[in-house]
Amino acid sequence: MRYDYKKQLKSFRFAWKGIRACVGKEQNLDFHLLVMVLVIIAGMYFHITRTEWMVAVLCFGLVIGAELFNCAIERLADIAHPEWDERVGKVKDIAAGAVLATAIAAAVVGLIIFVPYLIS
Numbered sequence: 001m002r003y004d005y006k007k008q009l010k011s012f013r014f015a016w017k018g019i020r021a022c023v024g025k026e027q028n029l030d031f032h033l034l035v036m037v038l039v040i041i042a043g044m045y046f047h048i049t050r051t052e053w054m055v056a057v058l059c060f061g062l063v064i065g066a067e068l069f070n071c072a073i074e075r076l077a078d079i080a081h082p083e084w085d086e087r088v089g090k091v092k093d094i095a096a097g098a099v100l101a102t103a104i105a106a107a108v109v110g111l112i113i114f115v116p117y118l119i120s
Contacts, residue, residue: 059106
């Protein structure tokens, strides 16, 4: 079986299309992207270590990925059940809670990385 590079490139285009469908339209995603940029600037200012960069990048990916999953779940729920339904609301709340848990963990990691730089 031959690897289909064209199919793979098409998959990447669809993925970027999905990201663009949320950026600028989802307030929480935009907030997380802004925080990511601020952390990158702070990391460059404080010259954080390679290991700290790796941890920060993993946190970026986890939080942004969680936010994109949340966006997808919310949109799918709205399509499946356009009128208000308590069960759909709970599903959306759970998805948002997953993002919050990920963001809190990333914030704690950020404090662990940056507080020593701020103190010294």
